[in-house]
Amino acid sequence: MNAEQIKALLEQVKSGKTAVDAAFERLKTLPYEDLGHSKIDHHRQVRSGYPEVIYCQGKTKDQIADIVKCMLDRGSNILATRACEKMYNKVKELTDKAVYHRVARIIEIKQQETTIPQTTIAVVSAGTSDIPVAEEAAVTAEALGNKVDRTYDVGVAGIHRLMGHIGLIRKARVIVVCAGMEGALASVVGGLVDKPIIAVPTSIGYGANFGGISALLGMLTSCANGISVVNIDNGFGAGYVASMINKL
Secondary structure, eight states: OOHHHHHHHHHHHHHTSSOHHHHHHHHTTSSOEEOSSOEEOTTHHHHHSSOOOEEOTTOOHHHHHHHHHHHHTTTOOEEEESOOHHHHHHHHTTOTTEEEETTTTEEEEOOSOOOOOSSEEEEEESSGGGHHHHHHHHHHHHHTTOEEEEEOSOOGGGHHHHHTTHHHHHTSSEEEEEEOTTOTHHHHHHTTOSSOEEEEEOSOSSGGGGGGHHHHHHHHTOSSSSEEEOOTTOHHHHHHHHHHHHTO
């Protein structure tokens, strides 16, 4: 339940339209609901404005289905990250509203409309290989109710490609930059715009990339201002923070 739904329920109790016991039944699992293998934080939407997001990696298909069913009953919008096709097929048995974003590896179920701000989020990737992480950020931001402009494969090895799209990127309120290898694209973009940048190091690269460590360190030590850095391959985290900034 979100804050508006709770207030409406309390008004119904106040007016006598809903009995106290009936209201209690609806509220008793609000802090969290214990499924045995998982404890679903139903109160998170009240605290942060968006329901708990399901991280699928490491969970079984049945566990994910249990969690989704629990959240469906609440009427929440549902986002499940790092999901495979088999997980999606299991969830699809519960609702025909389930949509699978294959590149982003996200299952999305939309049950409530969200208010979309006029300002945009730009998601930029250095290479084509970085697109899965960039798409995780973009799909997350869109699911949270934002307009997203995508600019992909504009890394520093061919910097002229970036310059051909910089006008669109500058129009965004916040920019997500996903890059592997040495992660230099975040610094380059940071020197060209006056907007906050969320840099996402990806695990794309050869041996000395160390699974994204070189990109992470490069972004953390950037000389450009206005850059914050999330964890390696954490497109979801970048998309979520970008949404919070865009909706301020």
